[in-house]
Amino acid sequence: MRLLFLAVLRRHTGNAITAQRVRDHLEAAGHVCILKNALDFESPSEISNFIKAESLEAAMALHLYRGGRLLPGHGIPFGIIFGGTDLNEDVKQGEKNKVMGKVLEEARFAVAFTESMKETAQRQWVDPVFTREVKAKVKRTPGVRLIGEMAREDLHAVVKNCFAVVNSSVSEGMSAAILEAMDLEVPVLARNIPGNAAVVKHGVTGLLFSDPQEFVLLAKRLGGDPALEKQIVANGREYVRMYHSWQVERNTYGHLVRMLEGSSED
Structure with missing residues (x-):
């Protein structure tokens, strides 16, 4: 180059x-x-x-x-x-x-x-x-803590001890946080936007909410229904294994690079 x-x-x-x-x-x-x-x-x-x-x-x-x-x-x-x-x-x-x-x-x-x-x-x-606004809002909100960056191993340990992982983004491509939660067998509640809905099937691999009121209702439902939690966890884990396999991703990128090498010779 x-x-x-x-x-x-x-x-x-x-x-x-x-x-x-x-x-x-x-x-x-x-x-x-x-x-x-x-x-x-x-x-x-x-x-x-x-x-x-x-x-x-x-x-x-x-x-x-x-x-x-x-x-x-x-x-x-x-x-x-x-x-x-x-x-x-x-x-x-x-x-x-x-x-x-x-x-x-x-x-x-x-x-x-x-x-x-x-x-x-x-x-x-x-x-x-924006950072100052977020920190100020968190301080005024009971039960909410803002935690800075941490090593992946520490983050995964924290996630495993959580009741659920919430993705409240208003814009997503493909949320790594959602996929990590599924892989760690933790239920997911995510805002119903195209990027999240492409990964989370409502009631199957997670729960999708459209507003704060619906989030509260779904969180209570998840907390009071162990069978639903177990089903979502199992389906989420299987979804990640089938469609987001680390080894398959590695093989795919290797194949794509070989295609580039072939085209450069032409």
């Missing part, structure tokens, strides 16, 4: 050394990596012309603002690597902060060199206003 890599390349600086190291990694993996100084480009249009002239297929940038701001809108996928200036300085400036947020929305991935950098970025951009 032909890649553009943007960074501020002042000689003998940490940025330049890091960029060269990353470029070496990419080229060792068989890619063509064109490393360019972000300061050499004055506008996105210059980047666009360069991408076309060099037949570039993807891009990366070191620093979310200094390099990343030049990459959106060119029709090629890109990723960014956070720099200290991003999170220590640029984030404090309103306009730069807004630009960096937009870059992150389009980036395919973002790399942070330390856990503290990752946590700072998450606090700044995982929608802080």
Whole structure:
């Protein structure tokens, strides 16, 4: 793959050394990596012309603002690597902060060199206003606790000790939480939206609700009907085994990649 890599390349600086190291990694993996100084480009249009002239297929940038701001809108996928200036300085400036947020929305991935950098970025951009609203609402709601991220093994242990797993999302593709609950033999109550209804068959592999009142009724029904709970658990477990097998998924992706290899030879 032909890649553009943007960074501020002042000689003998940490940025330049890091960029060269990353470029070496990419080229060792068989890619063509064109490393360019972000300061050499004055506008996105210059980047666009360069991408076309060099037949570039993807891009990366070191620093979310200094390099990343030049990459959106060119029709090629890109990723960014956070720099200290991003999170220590640029984030404090309103306009730069807004630009960096937009870059992150389009980036395919973002790399942070330390856990503290990752946590700072998450606090700044995982929608802080909404996060504050959720935390405030939870504090005012009796019986509801907000638990942060945890290791998968710990999460599964918690789920196994729960009466049920609730998915109240208003939009879903395919909920991994629902599938994990079924696999762990825990009943599922999910909002009746297309993504959830594609996985949960009401009364068979789980229960679907459309509003808070229906959720309360179904939760009480589930809690008072051990036979229904047992049936839902068994059906959910069997559904996951039949349609979401880890081994079948692995085999399928392996087959798809072999198809790509075959087409590249043609």
